Amino acid sequence: EAQVTQNPRYLITVTGKKLTVTCSQNMNHEYMSWYRQDPGLGLRQIYYSMNVEVTDKGDVPEGYKVSRKEKRNFPLILESPSPNQTSLYFCASMSQNEKLFFGSGTQLSVL
Amino acid sequence: AQKVTQAQTEISVVEKEDVTLDCVYETRDTTYYLFWYKQPPSGELVFLIRRNSFDEQNEISGRYSWNFQKSTSSFNFTITASQVVDSAVYFCALSEDASNFGNEKLTFGTGTRLTIIP
Numbered sequence: 001e002a003q004v005t006q007n008p009r010y011l012i013t014v015t016g017k018k019l020t021v022t023c024s025q026n027m028n029h030e031y032m033s034w035y036r037q038d039p040g041l042g043l044r045q046i047y048y049s050m051n052v053e054v055t056d057k058g059d060v061p062e063g064y065k066v067s068r069k070e071k072r073n074f075p076l077i078l079e080s081p082s083p084n085q086t087s088l089y090f091c092a093s094m095s096q097n098e099k100l101f102f103g104s105g106t107q108l109s110v111l
Numbered sequence: 112a113q114k115v116t117q118a119q120t121e122i123s124v125v126e127k128e129d130v131t132l133d134c135v136y137e138t139r140d141t142t143y144y145l146f147w148y149k150q151p152p153s154g155e156l157v158f159l160i161r162r163n164s165f166d167e168q169n170e171i172s173g174r175y176s177w178n179f180q181k182s183t184s185s186f187n188f189t190i191t192a193s194q195v196v197d198s199a200v201y202f203c204a205l206s207e208d209a210s211n212f213g214n215e216k217l218t219f220g221t222g223t224r225l226t227i228i229p
Contacts, residue, residue, distance in 0.1 A: 035219075100158060100217070104155050
């Protein structure tokens with residue numbers, strides 16, 4: 001089954017404790033991206049990647065890192081999480097016909 | 112800069128009524144894509160439609176229809192004979208530079224929460 005898999009589904013952490021949210025797709029898509037969803041703000045793009053070893057900043061990249069060492073994986077790294085990064089995060093990959101496939105989301109709470 | 116505006120924050124209608132969700136966009140590109148996504152209470156994001164800027168034909172899919180009007184920069188979504196299962200948050204999105212795949216930036220609206228009252 002074609003899918004984007006995100007883990008974990010829920011995560012509670014404390015300020016400053018490094019964390020990684022994993023994202024993997026099995027559709028051989030070149031384009032992957034991360035979004036955060038906040039009430040009243042919709043989805044905002046954090047980072048995107050056009051291919052292996054190619055990443056670029058979206059609208060709200062501050063406080064986040066990503067890597068794309070292989071096509072299927074695109075982890076989101078928070079080196080020193082802060083409470084303002086409490087949000088619902090979505091990973092997505094895009095097919096050649098511009099259809100975005102989303103993961104099931106990661107609800108992150110930073111205390 | 113591109114922008115998507117969904118002015119309706121929340122809408123409630125009684126089941127079987129028709130409802131239209133508005134989407135207005137801004138872009139300087141002549142080539143772009145418009146999308147609608149549904150986010151049901153379970154939280155996942157479900158793709159509904161993609162429309163190329165060169166294709167202004169309206170589209171109908173079952174109870175769903177979309178009205179794309181470049182003259183008013185709008186891409187409105189209508190649900191006919193609404194059902195309780197239609198209750199969700201709906202997002203409109205814009206992708207610029209659609210002619211150059213992989214370099215486009217996808218911008219979402221803030222979403223419209225639709226509640227269908229049984």
